[in-house]
Amino acid sequence: MEFLPTLWFILIAVLWIGYLILDGFDLGVGMLMKGWAKNESQRRVLLNSIGPVWDGNEVWLVTAAGATFAAFPHWYASLFAGLYIPLTFALLALILRAVSIEYRGKSHSQTARNLWDWCMAGGSFVAAFSIGAMLALTSTGLPLDSYGDRVGGPFAWFNGWAVLGGLAVVGVSLAMGWAFLSLKTLGAPREAGNRHLRRYLPLYLLPAALWSIGVIVSYPKVVSWGMLAMAVGGMLIAWVASRQRREGLTFVGMVIFVALGVGAIFTSLFPNVLPSTLDEAYNLTVTTASSSDYTLSIMAVVTAIFFPLVLAYSAWSYWTFRRRLDDQHIPESAVVTPV
């Protein structure tokens, strides 16, 4: 087992965990813009609850993809080229979603706002689903030839794992979104969040649990089963806490679930990064897919310096905007007219 590729495998797992937790609740809140919010003031509370932080959260995705490119170029190349179609949908969704957040409040007509709401909700759903499908397929494999290129045409990736992974990330995002809203708002969204988690939390997290179990059954490891058990423990904490309306604890329980659930998948997969469904000999592993030790060590040094900084100032931004939001805190929207 080589040290640097293993370290980078762990770091990429950490980046995905960070992404699924942080942008997870952003995507969830985005879906709820149409999935739950009934009126203009509720939609604006939802939108502004993630307003200051969503862009920073999405950078976790950019960093996860960039780090994969740098540390495991073969993984990045085979996965992204193999999943050309779903990633195209992810990109379109992320574009529309990002733009809708900024432009919604700048629209004058209700029709335009409604359209942007659909971009936000639909974009969040499609992005979560596509990224979930991608993560599921990197854990269960693609039909790759000896070069690492996909064979079998544009839809050769499509199978039950893709759907399950998509549903898993959508479910986790919705649960994270509710947990975040119950922590971050007053009034209706907070109540709705508590109510949904109290009733349906295990249902939201079921696809993620099935995906995790499926991967671990294929590559059984004691440590993975242990992590999955603790992840389920996290879910139970969140569930019980939501019944007691202890919203901070609910959120912590969700974080434990995502971190250890994804951790279980990655530890189980190791040392593979992208298995080939055609022949085990074609599997991409941490050693066959990685960059040179020189590149990995330079990047490790840079990460050791800057990653703690990123965590520190991101934490500060959450601290700055820690107050709960309510209808009455949202300023009236101003209509821009020519002078």
Add this chain to the structure above:
Amino acid sequence: MDPLEVARWQFGITTVYHFLMVPLTIGLGIVLVAMQTAWHRTGKEQYLRMTKFWGKIFMINFIMGVATGLVQEFQFGMAWSEYSRFVGDVFGAPLAMEALIAFFLESVFIGIWLFGWGRVRPGIHLAVLWLAVLGSVISAYFILAANAFMQHPVGVELVNGRAQMVDFWAVMTNPTLLIHFPHTIFGALAVAGSMLLGIAWYHLWKRRKDGIDTVDAEGYVIVGSTGSKARDEIDYRGWRTSFRWGGWIAIVAFLGTAFTGHTQAQMMIEQQPLKMASAEAACHDGTGFSVLSVASRDGGGATTCDDVVGVFEIPGLLSFLAHNDFETPVEGVNSLIPKYEEAFGTHLPDDPRYGERAGSEIDYLPVMEVTYWGFRLMITFGGVAALAAAIGLWIGRKGTVPYDKTLMNLAWLSILAPFAANSTGWIFTEMGRQPFTVVPNLNGVDQVWQFTAAAVSPGVSGEEILFSLIALTLIYALLLVVEVVLLVRYTKGGHPAGMPDLLADEQRDDDDRDKPSTDVLSFAY
């Protein structure tokens, strides 16, 4: 369907589109920092209004840069997987560092800045903007490091058929990068300068049109007021300052791009002689700069070197541009191509992974019409923008702009010129590196280069790429319309578009004014 051609179109369209947004983000960001710093130091309200107004324009554009940037990162893996495998070891690192060091800084602090008015102390709030804009500048450095590697690979050696990084410091101090970076930042400032000038021009013109400002016998401005906060004397001072800043920034930025561009051209003659030769339509070795060359009609449509006719040449200028003297000849296309063929072969390898192109002949000459006109249009558009700025500063020297509709329309148009210069410049430099993705060093050191034909994803079909090309182009076209509509609306809204309270205060009853404002959010979407 040929995946290579579709993938090239997609890369070109998405990159040029992304680069419409990026220079405005960088340039306007730097200007915004200056405005808020001026407000912080002087406390003058005009600077606050400028910061708020230009901050809105900045955000409308910023988000489009963010949204389209993701496509850039993903498509290396999606459409160019062989490229990603070949250079991932060296090319991925600056991309990952761009995300970790620059994008986090930019995104997290822009969020705090946007929502932080009144929530964090003014000094901190200013520092937050500084950090966000610093992030955008650092990101330019990293992405240009990656691009400079494609133009001139350094710090690598060939190991098992792949480029492997051996000297990170060399990659980050690539001479091509060191000159690309200031050229790009000046290009960004040119965009911001023209934007400031053009929009401020409109508002000074509108104040003249609405009879608020008048001029005295000698043409100097007499500043008026409508009695509304939205169009008082501070409103005038804000536009006047934006106008002057914009003019000077545009002129300085033009001089900066011209100077760095000249250095860049000299470097290109060493590193990518075919790119410069085809930009000059210089077929034969020589010393003259061709101001205008045309293809003779005998060529039957295809432009090759044999039918290029110089119409107007300035003797010695090309040598001066290349070598700072008037005598040293510069190699032309006809003597360069045999050198390339000797060093890098006449045919692509007969490898099935090259698809239909395996074993086919290599054309080392970039598409000459594109490089030739790209180069000239870049310089022309840049010059037009600088000229417009100089004219603007001159006719605005007495404190206002003439009440002249034609001049106003020209000012609108001049906003577009630096965008066009940036786009044509990028098209020139990227098309000029064809047929390579990674351009070889001519002395053959390092042996690291890659043909574009060998870079495209082998497993991806042309139809897949065509699907994303059409989808992205449609979305991009729609969103461009939306962005422009919003930019125009906020532009016409003037300072109150950034500070609705300028108008709201007047409409509010006295009773309302006593109500405490809730301070959880001072800004909301």
